[in-house]
Amino acid sequence: MPPRVIALAPMPPEKAAYALARYSRSPDSIESSLRWVFDHSAEKFWEQFYFDYGHASIADLGHAVVCFEDISELAAIHVEDERLWDGQAKSSRYQDFARLGYHLPPELSAEEAARYRAGANALFAAYRELFPPVERRLREKHPRPADMKEGLYARNVAARAFDVVRYVLPLAVPTNVGQVVSIRTLEKQIGHLLAAPYPEVQDLGERLKAAAAAPPLDLWNRLGASAAPAPREPLAATLARHARANEYWRRAYRVLEQIGAEELRLGTPEPAPLVDLVPEQPLEVETVATLLYRVSHHPYRQIAGAVSEWSEAKRRGVLEAALGGREREELLPEFQSGYRLIFDVLMDVGGWRDLHRHRRCQQVRQPFTFAHGYDTPPLLAEAGAEAAYRNAMDVAAAAARGLAPATAAYLVPFGHRVRCLFKMDYAEVEYVSRLRSGVKGHFSYRQVAWEMKRALGARHPFLAERIEATPPWVEDSLRR
Ligand SMILES: Cc1cc2nc3c(=O)[nH]c(=O)nc-3n(C[C@H](O)[C@H](O)[C@H](O)COP(=O)(O)OP(=O)(O)OC[C@H]3O[C@@H](n4cnc5c(N)ncnc54)[C@H](O)[C@@H]3O)c2cc1C
Structure with missing residues (x-):
């Protein structure tokens, strides 16, 4: 028989995964497997293979499209x-994010909520106030080319203006996210959301779990006049039933926070450049430094310096603490260590x-904080809007003072800085830098991408030269 390539229409993800898993273990054609799976309950199979035998990769064979609307x-x-x-x-x-409102954490007291509102309102008022002068300044700087229609020009200029005014958007602003993930990732994601330190995120975990246990929105088939009605099956009932908060992660991060507070007394964070390609360290030092970096506000270089001077026993104590209490959960992501190219980046939240x-x-990423200060795009001064910007940023920082870190984080504007390690291989440095x-990129991450190439050049000049990155001074503001 000649080889055949058979594309399958989308089907419920647990069924798809069951059919493909069965296909790999039986002599049947895919058509026979599908017929078999259609007539049999997938539940027993899932209970046995996925949960009892731990064949987690089976869940990679079923995918789900899920959207999150109006989340912060x-x-x-x-x-x-x-x-x-x-x-x-x-x-x-x-x-345009001007009139979307913002998430108000329900755990705030009345007095805290009033302060929080004052901070958030000041930021959104600034977003609306800054846009016209910034847009005007952009039009002066970049007049419309004769061959560009006004509609396209207006959209391009507006996009560049949003690049600037978004610096005042707080993390409380609502957004929409659409994702396509395997149900293996979906189960982990529910566990991570349920264990997050924010009630809104935990609630989202519950909602995601409920969505997985219910039949998905089947608008597409209903819109197609001739399409047969699809069975009203739950999206991924067995996984939804088993999904649990990732207690191991929750506990481990709490213990690491404690260890960081008690053992890592580093004082004021040392000044750090935008991008720091940090020195290579032995694996144990890198792993311990990364675990503590995640719960700290200090530069990686400073933390790794301290950790490398610790006794081996003390380092191993941190590793034991971070490994403890694990059942079938994956290790904390900070254990994904052993990279040779580690960039410690301190940049604006939006970028x-x-x-x-x-x-x-x-x-x-380290926790969001007001402690690292904020960036000011030069266009604000050019547009005569810098004072209004600074005022809104100061009002937000003052409003956040005294709030618990988990609620203050919502008020952190996109212009404030966040510290994040990027552990990469050369191919990813090349990809991201290029x-x-x-x-077409935002001026903030363009600078970071360029600095990554430059930092690499100081250590591996030949490899850095091969990266075709565009210097930040090459601009084309009317291209998107
Ligand atoms: C100008 C611009 C505008 C954008 N606008 C939007 C927007 O409006 N909304 C939005 O959500 N996003 C936007 N993005 C982000 C974009 O959609 C991508 O998410 C982002 O650029 C990452 O791209 P990537 O997937 O190619 O890179 P990476 O995730 O870095 O992947 C690099 C390569 O590795 C592969 N890969 C990924 N993961 C793995 C893995 N685990 N193992 C091995 N290989 C892997 C990828 O398939 C890819 O080939 C924008 C990006 C740009 C540059």
Whole structure:
């Protein structure tokens, strides 16, 4: 018989995974497997192979499309914080966020809520107030080319203006995220969301679990007049039933916070450049430093310096603490150590949010804070809007003072700095430097992408020269 290639229409993910798993273990054709699976309950198979035998990779064979609407940017970051994740989020570079409102954490007291509102309102008022002068200044600087229609020109200029005014958007601003993930990732994601330190994110975990246990929205088949009605099956009932909060992660991060507070007395964080390609360390030092970096506000270099002077016993104590209490959960992501190219980046939250989307690297972000200060795009001064910007940023920081870190984080504006480690292989440095330095990119991450190439050049000049990155001074503001 000649070889055949058979594409299958989408089907419920647990069924798809069951059919493909059965296909790999029986002489049947895929058609026979599908017929068999259609007539049999998948539940027993899942209970036995996935949960009892621990064949987790079976769940990679079924995929689900899930959308999250009107969640805060902070929650969206947690949703996207999965290594094997495909998706898109609403763009703060191309969409107007002026009148969307913001997430108000219900755990705030009345007095705290009033303060929080004052901070958030000041930021959104600034977003609306800053846009016209910034847009005007951009039009002066970059007049419309004769061959560009006004509509396209207006959209391009607006996008560049959003690049600037988004600096005042707080992490409380609502957004939408659409994802396509395997149900293996979905189960882990539910566990991570349920264990996050934010009630909104935990609630999202419950909602995701409920969505997995219910039949999915089947609008597409209903829209097709001739399509047969699809069976109203739950999306992934067995996984939804078993999904649990990842207690191991929750506990381990709490213990690490304690260890960091007690053992890592580093004083004021040392000044750090935008991008620091940190020295290589032995694996144990790198792992311990990374675990503590995740719960700290200090530069990696400072933490690794201290950890490398600790006794081996003390380092092993941290490793034991971070390994303890694990059942079938994966190790904390900070154990994904052993990279030779580690960039410690201190950049604006908005630009980091864009870089967060790169998955072929290990990212370790520190908690959001007002402590690192904020960036000021030069265009604000050119547009005569810098004072209004600074005022809104100061009002937000003052409003956040005294709030618990988990609620203050919502008020952190995109212009404030966040510290994040990017552990990469050379191919990813090449990819990110080339892609993110391009003229269509945001000026903030363009600079980071360029600095990554430069930092690499100091250590591996030949490899850095081979990266076709675009210098930040090459601009084309009317291209998107
Ligand atoms: C100008 C611009 C505008 C954008 N606008 C938006 C927007 O509006 N909304 C939005 O949500 N995003 C937006 N993005 C982000 C974009 O959609 C991507 O998410 C982001 O650029 C990461 O791209 P990537 O998937 O190619 O890179 P990476 O995730 O870094 O992947 C690099 C390569 O590795 C592969 N890979 C990924 N993960 C793994 C893995 N675990 N193991 C091995 N290989 C892997 C990928 O398939 C790819 O080939 C924008 C990006 C740019 C540059």
